[in-house]
Amino acid sequence: MKERLKMMGEYLSGGHGPAELARRYGVSRKTIYEWIARYEQQGVEGLKERSSAPHHHPNATHKEVIDEILRLKAQWPHWGAPKLLARLQREMKVGACPAESTVSEILKRHGLSFARKKRRHAVPSSQPLAHAQEPNAVWCVDFKGWFRTGDGSKCSPLTLTDAYSRYLLRCQGLGESTGHQLVQPIMISAFREHGIPWAIRSDNGPPFAACTLGGLSKLSVWWLRLGIKVERIQPGKPQQNGRHERFHRTLQQHTAAPPAGTLAAQQRRFEQFRREYNQHRPHEALGQDTPAQHYEPSHREYPSRLPAAREFPDDWKKRRIRTTGQMKWNGMPVQVTGALAEQEVGLEPVDDGRWALWFQELELGIFDERTMSVKGHKSLHSRA
Numbered sequence: 258m259k260e261r262l263k264m265m266g267e268y269l270s271g272g273h274g275p276a277e278l279a280r281r282y283g284v285s286r287k288t289i290y291e292w293i294a295r296y297e298q299q300g301v302e303g304l305k306e307r308s309s310a311p312h313h314h315p316n317a318t319h320k321e322v323i324d325e326i327l328r329l330k331a332q333w334p335h336w337g338a339p340k341l342l343a344r345l346q347r348e349m350k351v352g353a354c355p356a357e358s359t360v361s362e363i364l365k366r367h368g369l370s371f372a373r374k375k376r377r378h379a380v381p382s383s384q385p386l387a388h389a390q391e392p393n394a395v396w397c398v399d400f401k402g403w404f405r406t407g408d409g410s411k412c413s414p415l416t417l418t419d420a421y422s423r424y425l426l427r428c429q430g431l432g433e434s435t436g437h438q439l440v441q442p443i444m445i446s447a448f449r450e451h452g453i454p455w456a457i458r459s460d461n462g463p464p465f466a467a468c469t470l471g472g473l474s475k476l477s478v479w480w481l482r483l484g485i486k487v488e489r490i491q492p493g494k495p496q497q498n499g500r501h502e503r504f505h506r507t508l509q510q511h512t513a514a515p516p517a518g519t520l521a522a523q524q525r526r527f528e529q530f531r532r533e534y535n536q537h538r539p540h541e542a543l544g545q546d547t548p549a550q551h552y553e554p555s556h557r558e559y560p561s562r563l564p565a566a567r568e569f570p571d572d573w574k575k576r577r578i579r580t581t582g583q584m585k586w587n588g589m590p591v592q593v594t595g596a597l598a599e600q601e602v603g604l605e606p607v608d609d610g611r612w613a614l615w616f617q618e619l620e621l622g623i624f625d626e627r628t629m630s631v632k633g634h635k636s637l638h639s640r641a
Contacts, residue, residue, distance in 0.1 A: 261304040264289075265296055322355060323363055330369050333538070335510050338364060340538065343545035389420035393555035395488065396420065396454040397501040398444075398465065400435060401508060407518035414508065414527065415440060417447055418501055420458070423543065424552035425534050426451055428508070428527040430520055437464040437476040444476075445559070448483075452555025456486035458501075465489075470614075470633045471621040473596040481617040482563050482600075487637065507534075567617050569603035574612065577601050591629050593621075 264282055267273045268289075275293070279286045295303030325348070329341050336344075338361040346354050355363075364370040389395040397420050403413040413435050417427040426447045431439055457480055459465035466489055467474040477487050512530050517523040535552075539545040569575055576584040582595035584602065593602065597616060604612035610626040622633035 258304060258306075261292060262301070265292070265304065268293065326360055326363050327367060327369075330364060333533075334369075335507075336538070337361075337370070339541060339545065343539035344537070392419055392421050392424070392552050393452065393454040393557075394421055395456045395458055396426065397458050399460060399501055399505070400431075400462075401505045404513055404516055406516045406520055406523050408520075410520045412513075412516065412520055412523050415443060416501070416505065416508065417444075418504060419454075419548075419552055420500060422548045422551035423500065423504070423540055424548040425504075425531045428531050430524050430527060432520060435464065437474065437479075440464050440476060441479065448559035450554075453483055453485060453557040453559055454555060455557075456488050458488040458490065461489055461492050467596060469596055470594040470631060471616070471619060471637065473594055473616075473621075475596055478596050478600065478616075481619060482566070483560075484557075484564060484617075487619065489637065566601050567603070567615075569615070570605075572606065573615075574604040575601055576604065586624075586626070586629065589629060591624065591631065593631055 260282065264278055268275070268278060273281070275286055275289045279289045282289075292304060297303075322345075325345060326341060329344055329348075330336065333340070333344075338357050341364075342354065342357050342360050345360070361370065396417060398415070398417050401414040401416055403411055406412050411433050412430045413432070415427065415429045415431055415435070416425070418425055427443055429443050461472060464474055464476045466472040466477060472489065480487055508530065511533075512523070512526045517526055535549045536547060539547060543551055576586070578584055578593055578597040578600050580595075580598045581590075582593055582598060583590040584593050585591070593614070600616060602621075603615040604624060605615060607613050607623065612624045612626075614621045614624050614631055619637065620634065622631050624631045
């Protein structure tokens with residue numbers, strides 16, 4: 258600025274022309290003429306440095322697009338740039354949709370995004386649900402960690418999802434009790450609406466499993482009678498049901514942070530979230546489609562009465578489990594499990610005095626005549 262003022266002083270004194278000033282100050286004559294013109298129009302202000310940024314940005318995002326992004330963010334505050342862009346592409350009526358990075362920059366500019374802290378991840382395990390190649394191949398069931406509503410009531414959300422489409426089949430907040438007496442009616446409601454899956458995956462806790470022979474509980478015995486395969490993750494390895502576990506984090510963000518005032522109000526939140534999650538919320542793993550776009554009900558309808566028990570081969574022994582959880586063998590009681598009360602089991606001959614104990618398509622363990630006891634397997638053995 259000092260050099261420009263000095264140059265302008267020499268020009269105004271009349272002692273130097275534009276060509277000589279250009280040589281003295283090492284600039285082009287065009288630049289000298291431009292500075293003179295700016296000085297004559299604006300005075301000293303005209304000699305100040307100006308921004309080289311263009312006045313018009315042909316690639317700038319239209320205001321209508323920005324307003325629509327901000328509206329969608331206000332409607333779904335927990336969605337990030339990928340989901341907002343997917344929604345924008347389906348709804349946008351004006352202008353061209355920007356890139357995901359542009360949407361992210363718009364959110365950042367308006368203080369609506371934050372940098373997520375990087376987390377360290379363990380070495381990934383194999384994908385236990387990779388076989389879910391179609392809807393209803395596997396349903397995932399679990400309880401999200403319980404919390405208290407505003408009035409102090411305990412809320413334990415029971416969640417049921419389809420592993421293939423991520424479709425949220427049920428999200429029901431239960432209170433102090435989470436036994437099979439309350440869970441079974443919720444499952445019946447889901448079966449009547451969506452049909453029966455081929456398998457249900459759960460953890461090893463009640464009411465899905467128990468510390469009994471084969472880990473059977475009354476609920477899992479009922480599933481097996483309906484022709485549903487029972488799958489359980491290994492103890493202490495929730496990552497084997499990682500899709501469902503990740504869903505619980507989303508559920509927490511949208512419905513319980515903070516919780517509603519009452520259990521009834523909390524359930525209304527769950528139902529609103531279920532509609533939004535299935536019908537509107539894009540999912541990266543589904544190519545930014547919604548779960549509803551990939552889910553269809555099972556063709557296996559829920560029966561009005563339990564199907565007949567499995568017919569075991571003629572060379573097997575059959576026994577009916579008593580209400581005490583025992584079966585009779587040569588007039589002597591043999592403890593099996595109370596979860597199978599009033600159910601029929603099959604005993605497949607293995608070798609002298611040893612029999613494989615079966616319920617439906619599940620091998621529970623080995624019965625030894627010599628010790629009159631049943632030794633259970635360490636993991637589930639099923640037969641296709």
